[in-house]
Amino acid sequence: MNLLTTKIDLNAIAHNTRVLKQMAGSAKLMAVVKANAYNHGIEEVAPVIAAHGADAFGVATLAEAHQLRDLGIEQEVLCWIWTPEQDFRAALDRGIDLGVVSPKHARAVIATEAEHIRVTVKVETGLHRSGVDEDEWAEVFSALAAAPHVEVTGLFTHLSCADDPADPETDRQVAAFRRALALARELGLECPVNHVCNSPAFLTRADLHMEMVRPGLAFYGLEPVDGLDHGLQPAMSWTAKVSVVKQIEAGQGTSYGLTWRAEDSGYVAVVPAGYADGLPRFAQEKFSVTINGVDYPQVGRICMDQFVIFLGDNPHGVEAGAEAVIFGENGHGATDFAQRLGTINYEVVCRPTGRTVREYI
Numbered sequence: 001m002n003l004l005t006t007k008i009d010l011n012a013i014a015h016n017t018r019v020l021k022q023m024a025g026s027a028k029l030m031a032v033v034k035a036n037a038y039n040h041g042i043e044e045v046a047p048v049i050a051a052h053g054a055d056a057f058g059v060a061t062l063a064e065a066h067q068l069r070d071l072g073i074e075q076e077v078l079c080w081i082w083t084p085e086q087d088f089r090a091a092l093d094r095g096i097d098l099g100v101v102s103p104k105h106a107r108a109v110i111a112t113e114a115e116h117i118r119v120t121v122k123v124e125t126g127l128h129r130s131g132v133d134e135d136e137w138a139e140v141f142s143a144l145a146a147a148p149h150v151e152v153t154g155l156f157t158h159l160s161c162a163d164d165p166a167d168p169e170t171d172r173q174v175a176a177f178r179r180a181l182a183l184a185r186e187l188g189l190e191c192p193v194n195h196v197c198n199s200p201a202f203l204t205r206a207d208l209h210m211e212m213v214r215p216g217l218a219f220y221g222l223e224p225v226d227g228l229d230h231g232l233q234p235a236m237s238w239t240a241k242v243s244v245v246k247q248i249e250a251g252q253g254t255s256y257g258l259t260w261r262a263e264d265s266g267y268v269a270v271v272p273a274g275y276a277d278g279l280p281r282f283a284q285e286k287f288s289v290t291i292n293g294v295d296y297p298q299v300g301r302i303c304m305d306q307f308v309i310f311l312g313d314n315p316h317g318v319e320a321g322a323e324a325v326i327f328g329e330n331g332h333g334a335t336d337f338a339q340r341l342g343t344i345n346y347e348v349v350c351r352p353t354g355r356t357v358r359e360y361i
């Protein structure tokens with residue numbers, strides 16, 4: 001029995017994939033599975049997504065792209081964080097598409113002596129993180145068009161403000177993207193498959209789906225825009241088994257610094273998850289856990305391996321071994337937990353680490 005677990009519901013992943021595939025309609029569906037499938041476990045999750053309708057996969061690093069090929073994933077794989085100093089050739093040889101994010105990256109792929117390689121050009125449209133700048137577009141597009149061994153699948157860009165559907169920045173970025181696309185085609189690139197939509201844009205802007213969409217978060221069942229409901233099922237729950245229940249007298253404190261003291265006599269319980277497991281120390285007293293449907297507040301300092309909850313006079317008889325839901329099924333959702341901590345659900349699902357063991361349903 002594991003004390004600290006993320007339960008990953010693969011049926012939820014399959015369901016979400018089917019929902020997203022239907023929403024994508026004629027657009028191809030690329031599943032973003034970077035960061036170990038948003039910490040859900042790429043080895044288990046990617047095959048499920050592949051079997052339920054994804055046409056392509058998106059990852060950050062070369063290592064993640066190789067991992068997908070090692071798993072036997074045959075769909076297109078696009079990787080967008082790499083440097084020309086790395087062994088990117090090995091990825092190209094495995095049919096992995098590289099994102100060309102700067103003129104230097106373009107020169108590096110053009111210089112490879114492979115017979116046929118595929119790239120997608122990432123164009124800068126406003127995020128100012130990575131992507132070919134507008135004043136470099138012509139140079140990069142022309143150079144790629146003149147390289148007979150390089151197939152350019154299309155262009156992509158990443159949106160900065162799509163999680164606020166009212167923000168006009170999305171339309172401004174898309175206008176820039178369309179300028180890039182027109183120029184690329186004028187300079188001889190066909191660009192058959194182009195994409196701009198992350199989860200928030202995919203779910204709120206059907207008019208921007210183009211030939212492919214590129215969501216990540218939605219596959220894991222979470223909504224990127226507060227208040228929306230697309231019938232997705234959250235796949236991750238973070239739970240721990242209570243290790244100790246003990247009495248505390250009124251006025252006594254608990255955990256380092258005794259920063260919290262019991263107002264009334266009662267019981268505290270220890271939950272074996274700490275900052276070494278990804279539960280940040282700054283979460284102190286910002287959340288509660290759920291045990292058999294009842295909420296108990298977290299109290300006192302969060303330690304490396306454990307934190308304390310207050311059970312009051314323990315009317316429901318919580319004992320060692322009881323399951324405490326930190327977030328997820330039968331508890332507070334990841335989005336709710338994130339809001340209590342002052343962060344976003346993306347970060348919350350990436351947090352469980354350390355002694356946490358993944359269990360798959």
Ligand SMILES: Cc1ncc(COP(=O)(O)O)c(C=O)c1O
Nearest residue numbers: 032158198199200214215216217
């Ligand atoms: C380039 C790129 N595309 C798509 C995504 C997927 O975003 P989301 O999880 O919001 O769908 C990410 C993730 O941040 C990304 O970096």
